[in-house]
Amino acid sequence: MQNSDQPRTEINTLGEFGLIEHLTRGFENKQANTIKGIGDDAAVIGDKDPVTVVSTDMLVEGIHFDLLYFPLKHLGYKLVVANLSDIYAMNATPKQITVSIAISNRFSVEALDELYAGIRAACENYNVDLVGGDTTSSQKGLIISVTAIGEAQKNKLTYRNSAKPGDLICLTGDVGAAYLGLQIMERERQIYLSNPGIQPDLEEQKYLVGRQLKPEARRDMIDVFAKAKLVPTAMIDVSDGVSSDLMHICKQSGVGCFIEETGIPVHQDTKLMALKFNLDPITCGLNGGEDYELLFTIDPKDLEKTKLLPDIFIMGEITEKSEGLKFHTNGGRIVDLEAQGWKHF
Amino acid sequence: MQNSDQPRTEINTLGEFGLIEHLTRGFENKQANTIKGIGDDAAVIGDKDPVTVVSTDMLVEGIHFDLLYFPLKHLGYKLVVANLSDIYAMNATPKQITVSIAISNRFSVEALDELYAGIRAACENYNVDLVGGDTTSSQKGLIISVTAIGEAQKNKLTYRNSAKPGDLICLTGDVGAAYLGLQIMERERQIYLSNPGIQPDLEEQKYLVGRQLKPEARRDMIDVFAKAKLVPTAMIDVSDGVSSDLMHICKQSGVGCFIEETGIPVHQDTKLMALKFNLDPITCGLNGGEDYELLFTIDPKDLEKTKLLPDIFIMGEITEKSEGLKFHTNGGRIVDLEAQGWKHF
Numbered sequence: 001m002q003n004s005d006q007p008r009t010e011i012n013t014l015g016e017f018g019l020i021e022h023l024t025r026g027f028e029n030k031q032a033n034t035i036k037g038i039g040d041d042a043a044v045i046g047d048k049d050p051v052t053v054v055s056t057d058m059l060v061e062g063i064h065f066d067l068l069y070f071p072l073k074h075l076g077y078k079l080v081v082a083n084l085s086d087i088y089a090m091n092a093t094p095k096q097i098t099v100s101i102a103i104s105n106r107f108s109v110e111a112l113d114e115l116y117a118g119i120r121a122a123c124e125n126y127n128v129d130l131v132g133g134d135t136t137s138s139q140k141g142l143i144i145s146v147t148a149i150g151e152a153q154k155n156k157l158t159y160r161n162s163a164k165p166g167d168l169i170c171l172t173g174d175v176g177a178a179y180l181g182l183q184i185m186e187r188e189r190q191i192y193l194s195n196p197g198i199q200p201d202l203e204e205q206k207y208l209v210g211r212q213l214k215p216e217a218r219r220d221m222i223d224v225f226a227k228a229k230l231v232p233t234a235m236i237d238v239s240d241g242v243s244s245d246l247m248h249i250c251k252q253s254g255v256g257c258f259i260e261e262t263g264i265p266v267h268q269d270t271k272l273m274a275l276k277f278n279l280d281p282i283t284c285g286l287n288g289g290e291d292y293e294l295l296f297t298i299d300p301k302d303l304e305k306t307k308l309l310p311d312i313f314i315m316g317e318i319t320e321k322s323e324g325l326k327f328h329t330n331g332g333r334i335v336d337l338e339a340q341g342w343k344h345f
Numbered sequence: 346m347q348n349s350d351q352p353r354t355e356i357n358t359l360g361e362f363g364l365i366e367h368l369t370r371g372f373e374n375k376q377a378n379t380i381k382g383i384g385d386d387a388a389v390i391g392d393k394d395p396v397t398v399v400s401t402d403m404l405v406e407g408i409h410f411d412l413l414y415f416p417l418k419h420l421g422y423k424l425v426v427a428n429l430s431d432i433y434a435m436n437a438t439p440k441q442i443t444v445s446i447a448i449s450n451r452f453s454v455e456a457l458d459e460l461y462a463g464i465r466a467a468c469e470n471y472n473v474d475l476v477g478g479d480t481t482s483s484q485k486g487l488i489i490s491v492t493a494i495g496e497a498q499k500n501k502l503t504y505r506n507s508a509k510p511g512d513l514i515c516l517t518g519d520v521g522a523a524y525l526g527l528q529i530m531e532r533e534r535q536i537y538l539s540n541p542g543i544q545p546d547l548e549e550q551k552y553l554v555g556r557q558l559k560p561e562a563r564r565d566m567i568d569v570f571a572k573a574k575l576v577p578t579a580m581i582d583v584s585d586g587v588s589s590d591l592m593h594i595c596k597q598s599g600v601g602c603f604i605e606e607t608g609i610p611v612h613q614d615t616k617l618m619a620l621k622f623n624l625d626p627i628t629c630g631l632n633g634g635e636d637y638e639l640l641f642t643i644d645p646k647d648l649e650k651t652k653l654l655p656d657i658f659i660m661g662e663i664t665e666k667s668e669g670l671k672f673h674t675n676g677g678r679i680v681d682l683e684a685q686g687w688k689h690f
Binding site for chain 1: 354367368405443457472476477481
């Protein structure tokens with residue numbers, strides 16, 4: 001397979017997004033009903049309303065999750081939620097999922113029952129049907145692929161590439177908590193590994209651990225938007241981190257942005273725990289992933305509508321591309337926004 | 346994760362289909378637009394024509410393919426074809442695919458370029474768009490998940506559960522060749538492993554090796570059916586083997602069947618090579634997988650229409666459930682049909 005005469009470029013030299021861009025270059029969309037292909041939270045397909053929205057994710061044991069501290073039931077729940085979040089980020093309603101798994105013989109039927117109990121709980125909570133999938137064996141560990149299918153009115157869809165200078169940058173809920181939850185579980189794991197007799201006490205940090213172990217997607221916001229007759233100009237879900245996900249919007253919309261430190265919603269528990277870990281709370285808020293909040297932009301004329309809506313924070317503003325991506329600190333400094341999202345490679 | 350006090354049931358005690366049945370028991374379809382969920386070649390979704398058809402597969406290196414003899418470009422082509430075949434088996438037209446991959450650092454960008462060259466060739470040949478996917482790292486080997494999305498008129502869809510006693514059982518093309526192709530490549534692999542100096546000579550067995558390395562899906566038949574105004578009463582693609590796939594139709598339709606040995610189309614090259622390997626050619630035809638032909642049933646009143654169509658073989662007839670699943674040999678014996686499809690567990 002590997003011929004030593006041929007050049008060899010390591011995958012990690014491109015990064016995840018660079019690799020996807022590289023591999024899918026040269027592919028052209030030719031189907032009349034392909035409205036949106038690669039490059040958003042989900043693909044959009046259809047000739048007429050409602051159109052179909054499709055998103056897919058692959059998760060690998062040892063890369064995305066550690067079963068030593070991640071119970072299988074929670075894992076099942078979370079992987080569905082993460083996929084549904086991509087559908088909500090299109091301002092669409094998920095209706096169906098498919099789940100494929102590859103498993104080594106280390107897993108018993110009872111272990112898989114736990115996983116599927118979590119998947120079922122998510123299906124019930126979010127009102128989606130499990131309509132297909134594949135089951136096979138793996139050489140090592142558990143690999144899961146989930147595809148979510150939803151529907152939306154074409155003129156309500158929110159893409160990543162349609163933010164305009166002057167738009168306000170908004171965020172639902174708070175960020176950084178899931179990242180701190182992960183740090184806590186990682187710390188407990190280390191304690192457990194060096195002394196298996198000690199039981200982890202996660203109860204005290206229920207909020208942070210809960211944000212990591214049992215996150216919820218912002219289905220409620222899709223209804224809130226509909227009732228307020230508000231269509232964001234662009235939207236993405238916060239899976240990689242606010243910085244990284246905001247950069248996707250800016251890059252694809254061809255715009256710049258600035259966000260204010262005071263605009264980053266960080267929960268009190270997140271702040272306290274960040275300090276315990278010697279981390280900057282705002283850095284956790286900007287770069288922590290897996291919060292599954294919605295990051296979106298609105299036309300300034302919709303500001304009044306937005307003010308009346310619950311749980312929405314205005315973080316900053318979209319600017320001209322030439323102004324770059326900036327972060328205004330409380331101290332009055334202006335620094336470049338940097339992405340430190342999840343790196344799988 | 347594994348508590349020694351809890352019962353442990355090994356996965357291989359259920360088998361692939363038993364496991365899927367076990368895990369998805371308790372899931373209910375509640376969405377008004379879920380027309381067909383788990384249990385067919387593809388799920389069917391939609392309120393009005395054309396409806397959306399979705400199928401998904403997961404393939405694992407070392408379980409489904411061996412990169413020592415399976416070139417990455419061919420692998421990319423084949424995994425797309427295998428998924429499109431599921432869409433054709435619904436009498437639907439595939440329009441889009443998503444491809445997710447997990448890869449270890451053993452793979453270079455150049456190796457992935459080969460894989461995606463094969464995926465692109467299949468997209469171009471079958472006129473489908475690559476609209477999404479995910480890319481991540483794996484702990485070991487290459488894992489690929491493909492989802493195919495198609496569309497169909499609701500009243501043209503062909504399910505597995507709608508064959509009726511008296512229907513004729515038909516097959517497109519010939520079967521068993523892909524299995525023999527695999528045997529040849531496996532033999533060459535053994536020779537290569539014991540003597541890396543010897544180059545494999547696969548040229549002589551172009552047909553058989555080609556059926557394994559570069560199979561095609563029967564897109565042509567969907568057009569043939571449409572032109573002949575013929576809608577099969579049930580249909581499935583031959584991925585696990587004629588016996589196994591016919592059993593799916595019979596089980597889900599609640600019927601029996603008989604097929605005639607003379608009705609099993611086996612290519613001359615397949616016959617000769619089977620004998621070289623000391624295998625029964627008909628057993629290869631019945632149980633060899635990955636031919637990606639279409640196995641379907643028709644109402645006897647459509648027999649005249651079918652006779653005029655190219656490349657269709659009548660294998661037997663659907664019977665009452667009480668008559669079981671029978672195979673009539675040339676020698677006049679009647680034996681039970683047995684499935685020996687692919688076992689991944």
